[in-house]
Amino acid sequence: MLRITADTNVIVSGLNFRGNPRRMLAAAEAGAIRLCVSPAILAEVADVLQREKFGWDVADAKEATDWISQISDNVAPTQPVDVIKDDPSDNRILECAAAARSRYVISGDKHLLRLKSFEGKPIVTVAEFLAILQGRGR
Numbered sequence: 001m002l003r004i005t006a007d008t009n010v011i012v013s014g015l016n017f018r019g020n021p022r023r024m025l026a027a028a029e030a031g032a033i034r035l036c037v038s039p040a041i042l043a044e045v046a047d048v049l050q051r052e053k054f055g056w057d058v059a060d061a062k063e064a065t066d067w068i069s070q071i072s073d074n075v076a077p078t079q080p081v082d083v084i085k086d087d088p089s090d091n092r093i094l095e096c097a098a099a100a101r102s103r104y105v106i107s108g109d110k111h112l113l114r115l116k117s118f119e120g121k122p123i124v125t126v127a128e129f130l131a132i133l134q135g136r137g138r
Helices: 008-016 020-030 039-049 058-070 088-100 110-115 126-133
Strands: 003-006 034-037 072-074 104-106 121-124
Touching (some): 008 020, 008 039, 008 058, 039 088, 088 104, 110 121
Parallel strands (some): 034 072
């Protein structure tokens, strides 16, 4: 099974909008891929959902993170990463990817995408990943 780690904004986008991030979550729900998350990622997803931009209430945000947790492999990273200085919270994504032994990191974040890879794991956009999943990419 292909293991991936997606950044918080990809997950939040998948929960709020149609399009590629939602297709990625649907692939995880269908068992076509294994989305890997950590407690830090789930906490950040809940926090972002409750911000004014999205306006989810606490109960709905908890229900969403519970669902993400159910369709994912939950990992507890033990090795801290300090690669991204401009946005240290992005390091939590890399920690999860390393602990989960994910094959890809999926992101729309410029700090992560700028790295291009981390410990041999390509960092790609959702569109690039979906093309890979369909056999049209690297």
